[in-house]
Amino acid sequence: MRAELSKLLGLPTAWVGLALGLVAAPALVFVNTPGLRRALESERIADLGYENLGIGLLGALILGVVAVSSEYTSTGDDSPGAHQMTATLLAMPRRSRLLVAKGVALSLVVAVQGTLTASATMVLTQVMLPDYAPPFAPARIAAAVLYWTLLGLLAFATTLIFRNGIITLTVFIVNSSVVSVSYLLTKLTPWAAYLPDIVGAHMFLRSMPGETHIPPVTAGLVMTAWVAAFLVAAGFFFTRRSA
Template sequence: MRIAGAELLKLLGLPSAWIAFVIGLVVSPAIAFLNASTAVRAIENGTGAVPGGDAGYQELAFGVLGAIILGVVAISSEYLTEGEESAGTRQVTTSLTAVPSRTRLLAAKTTALVLTVAVLATVTTAVTLTVTRVVLGDHATSLTADTAPRALGVVLYWVLTSLLAYGITLLTRNGVIPLTVLILNTSLVSVTYLLSRVIDAANYLPDLVGARMFLRDFRSSVQIAPVTGGLVMTSWVIAVLAVGVAVFRRRDA
């Protein structure tokens, strides 16, 4: 646990990690506020309908950018060259000197990442759903027995997405590629979603299938249950992490 604690402090000490926290905490509530406000005005003007059951949840799919950044920097920071006082070495050299077992080091890093993202996702989910309900007022969807499982699905989605980014970065040892690919696919043009419109199998790609854990009004010809979506995304993450860990253990630091 001491190693995990040290890795947690190391992660929280990264400036890029705090940028990730801000993005994670601000993006989803901000978009939810704008969408809900627009919906209320449209309803009052008689030009819009009451938002569906995904109001608040769909915005959380954008806030996952913060989790992606955390997953990437948790590893990419190890490969940044340090200052002249350390002879231009990389952090990973120091980390492996302190913890020679690469398996234990990765286990500690993974634990720190999961805990951090889980807390971030929990807070952001609560804030986003609260903002949505407050702004929509009487137009908000009533709370049901499905509300808690969906909120849990969001947290799990964020954690798994961060681990996916983490695993890819283990392979690349550089944050540029995973950040570019994952952020573009999440925020601007979702290549996986466009692909799913022409190829049914693309619905089982990690980001799309994982979103089934909390989104219900998903436009797709393929019906996937929330539990199935979670299991499939978890399988993707385990596979990527397994390859990443194997490569990290075998190649030079």
């Protein structure tokens, strides 16, 4: 696990994900405050501040993707077919143990990032909009951090299945920031609210769009089941491939 942490934190792209995840959400508080102050009325808004955490999820997604994609990147022009995974498997031939170490290392990094970002975002919201911000709730902060961690693991598992970080990252970013296919599906069937990226948000947001409202604990269990299924599938494919 120490080796996987060192590898993950040694990737320049991973630091891009860390910086984006740490800075983006708190920065939105400063950017949005003037317009929000004019628009808000004199009551507290349940999700004020928490909705800014959505953009920070991009950092968790990047970390989840590069934790795997970096292993399959060519090591140089002299040997385009060689990649880091070959050396990794030589050092740790037990693939199940390797996956556990990678998953734990990723979870630790994303959890620390999420805790710092969510706490800073909510504190800034209370400072900038003291009359409207919801009270600081450690349980909601923890739920948001868990959502970040689970999404990071979901990106990790998906990249491991397809062994292509560009496609995985593009799909996740487009779905989370440009047009959410999952949200569009909720217009067709309420069951789409149980897709992983939608149901996980119910863990800490209280005014989700749509008619389906899922209790936070139920949302957490469903999200965890999705991620567990993807991790099992990723482990199945990984243990049966040559590299």
